[in-house]
Amino acid sequence: MIDFSPFNEYTDSEPANSYHQILSHPIHENGVIELGLFSHHRLAFYYWAKWKLEFLKDRKTYNLDLISFDWHQDLVYPCDYDKKNLSKLDLENLFEISFYSAYKLNPLNHDHIMSAVYLDLINDVWVLCRQGTLEDEYLEDFKGKKHTIRKFKTEQELKKALFKSKIENVFFDIDLDYFTLTNNLDVSKKISYMKDKDVKEAISLDNELIKWIFNRVNGITLALEPEYTGGISKSLKYLSIIEKSWFNKSLGNWNVGWKHKKEN
Template sequence: MVNYNPHNKYSKSYPPNSIHNFLGHPSGINTSVQIGLFNHHRFAFYYWNLWKNESLKENGKIDIDLISYDWHQDLVYPQESCKKELTNLDTKNSFEISFFSSYRLNSLNDSHIMSAVYLDIVNDVWILCRQGKFEQDWKDEYLDDYKGKKHTIRKFKTEESLQKALFLSKIKNVFFDIDLDYFTLNNNIEPKDKYKYMKDSEIKNLLSCDNILIQWIFERLNGITIALEPEHTGGISKSFKYLSSIEKLWFDKPLGNFDVQWKHLK
């Protein structure tokens, strides 16, 4: 029988095929921040939990909101059976959370956000997305976590509307989450259909360190998660293209290297 315990009990047990980097903080303050990169968006649950625990050790009680750029809304609520499993999780056990993220969260990669909200790993959610045919799809949603705390989930069609709402908020800490399929203009397409994409100049304007919304996010940053999701970008080469676009905008060398630096701080 396979032994499902980690070989090294002190290992962080990161999810399969994921990488992470420690970086200086993009605001220039004297602290570090981490970035997690992976294929399947559900693996973000692991990193959000890890970073929330690290923040709790340093700061005591802390609320961290999630800002996500994603073509899909990814807001499937945990069912009662899943809620029970979530509350039974040992959120301080890195291997257990890694296994849960990989093999117990929905393989469709659409339940990780609300699961994180239910455990109060994430406070409120702000999603810039494209999915939603009807006006009711864009209404705010609410979820009471396992302790009864109410969380608000807000969805936005445009960067401008997201920016306006965030600038009126009193948020102090955020996770910044990017699913690379956001750069597609059409998704959930038929096999014979072709993907359409944002222009490179539009992506640059959206994520540039000169963008005032990005600056606002960076000032409050507690971690960045990036999902490649090649099944929804038009293939792995497309995912790598858009990952490379982010790297060229933000960093002096590709992720996975030692001592990656923010370009705008050099």
């Protein structure tokens, strides 16, 4: 039997090799959000669960859609065995969620999104990806609620669909391998990348899609995934582009602020 109680009140529950930054809201003056940064994409599950739990403390219901930029779809459904384990997960215990994220979810990073959907941590899913077919999918969660999973190959297609929706709150998720055109999934091909100027435009605060997302964002997750970006240095390059586009300082500093808000 694993003891998931903390060593003391100061013990951090975050999974190993992950980091969070508290930020002012990028749009709303009095809001605060967190950004979670980690190597393996599956660790996003911990942050989605943590943030959903925080939101529900003073709300009876709170739907949060997920918008994910990823080369892969990462939309594997939890099997019956996984559903049984997920149903037993104590969502009040961040240490248990941390352990589950790191050591019980699929290490190939395929089922973290649908596992979160199954527990209704996420309402509907919108994935901008380069892999797989684009048909809508559906998942019934452990309480019988139906969720829709939508996939898009271009930013314009995603923007058109989102702008027609009535979504009010989202988590924004970026796997940095999204900025590759071909990656290590096919070892016979050399890794190729988006042009830097295209990366900057895709995540720019002047981009209408990013503005729309940030107006509704309640948490941001960034996955380095160096195995699929061509190595750690490549992941850090794209992280640096995001930092320089969004923030006045590198993540990990005190008082990191949004560049467009001219925060100190």
